[in-house]
Amino acid sequence: MLRHVARRLLWSLFDLLVIVTIAFLLTYLLPGDPARTIAGPHASVADVARIRRQLGLDAPLYVQYGHYLWNLVHFNLGTSIEFGTPVLGDILAKFPATAILAVSGVVWELILGLPLGILSAVRQGGLLDRVSSVLSMAAIALPQFWVGIILLFVLAFKLHWFPLGGTGSPVLWYGFLPGLTLGIGGAAYYQQLVRSRVLEVLPQQYIATARAKGLSEWAVLVRHVMPQVMTTLITQIGMDLGYFMAGVVVVETVFGWPGIGLQAWAAIKALDVPLVIGTVLFGAFWIVLANFVVDSIYGLIDPRIRLR
């Protein structure tokens, strides 16, 4: 088991290194001159050259790359062009809001997806099954920002049940609609996933045995069906959490939710490349971490995985 985890960890670190390299090459190769951006449009050629030297941008590629890695190891993601502050500090300042949103997104996925999935499988072909499969089909196909705008308009603007955006206290009230918007697509996916998993498990012989023992339907579901469903779901939950932590640009933009996604979007409009690339890296870190954790947990649940 430990070997499995250790191997996974090494691969994750390798992946991160490649990701960092790609990010570095992006900032290096793509058009746009940071020195010119910092100096402003009216600066003289000499000023731009001086700033370029200060930033180390006149050094050869491998020196800059080494410098970049050295900084990263010391948790230095560079300096924001717009604010002149360390990028990592900017990201960490906004991260709690994103984390709250990410967790509430996953909670919504489970609150809506799990019971609907189980019930529609248990009563396959029933009214609830048909209604929820139509709903989940629509929920997956609707653009997230559209759902957000509609929820915002109806529940906040018209009915005044929720605030019109931003954040404040209590967080649960402000985060209700953003979390719901974030979770609704995933909830639909969970509904389909759970439904098909339960349908796979129900005809199994051990379920018949459990019923024959005289267990109630409820007990069969909780004790024998649920563990199977959860092993399928746990990977999905882990990955979703990783992706959401990586920044949910669209939802945060719709609701003005002050997380790393909204900040990155503002940075994009301000052409603040270090902050944008820093956020991409920060996000990739979360996804790699989620991958690693999920794989390790999977090895723990299902020992066969470890052998590969």
Add this chain to the structure above:
Amino acid sequence: MSAVANLQQPLERPRRNVSRRRAYTTLIVSGSIVFVIVAVAVLAPVLAPHNPDRLFPNGLSAAGNPLGPSRAFPLGTDQFGRDELSRLLWGGRPALLISVIASVFSSAVGILLGVAAGYLGGWVDTLISRFVNILMSFPLTLFAVAIVLIVSPSLINLIIIIAAIYWTYTARLVRAEVLTLREQDFVSAAHALGATPWRLMIRHLMPNVLDTVIVRGVLTMAQVFLLEAGLSYLGVGVQPPTPDWGLMIAQSQNYYGADPGLVLYPGIAIAVTVIAVTQLGQSYRALRRRA
């Protein structure tokens, strides 16, 4: 649900026919809807009553608000006094174009690299699989947005970036399928007859994974369609004044109170397209699997 009823094996044959017929119906219905959507997009220049970009001086109310439906403007006007119906008819074009081309490109790259990784194995597999894993670790929207920002959001750049992300899903799927295919007798037979690895991959393995790739490609179209709408909403996709459903929602969201249709119509258009395309892919898969 009684325990006894569940112990009985379901009757295999009739059920199969029912679900087959249902899949067939879905295929026809969703296929027709997709056909209509594509036809409307292609024929938009002929069908649209007005030039979608034209700002009508009489297209706004005295207070400067969008107009409701009238004879001249069947669905009313948008916040700039442009004909909403004409914009809706035109608005599917950029997203359809992007999703079809990006999906074809990503399928082509995905099948090539997926078959190579699955059949050749060894360091080729390690290299490709690792690269797929790494690309999948980038936060999708943010990554796309960041690159589009740097290379400027032209139609071609959008297609390249989206295809460069989505081929990974096809490749991973194809690889997994080739891993099981290559253990089968026809591969050993071809190998024994002296087929080169190249010929084996092109003539024997690729035709066998084609179905998977087609289904995946169709589903990719649906996903790209949504991604394109999101990018346009964020302002890094299709640029104004081009009519585009995602962009229309973004630009009209502040006029929701004045005319909810400006937000509702393009959103529904996107959803119908995505549902139809998804169902088309899934019913095709269901039919092929049982064939």
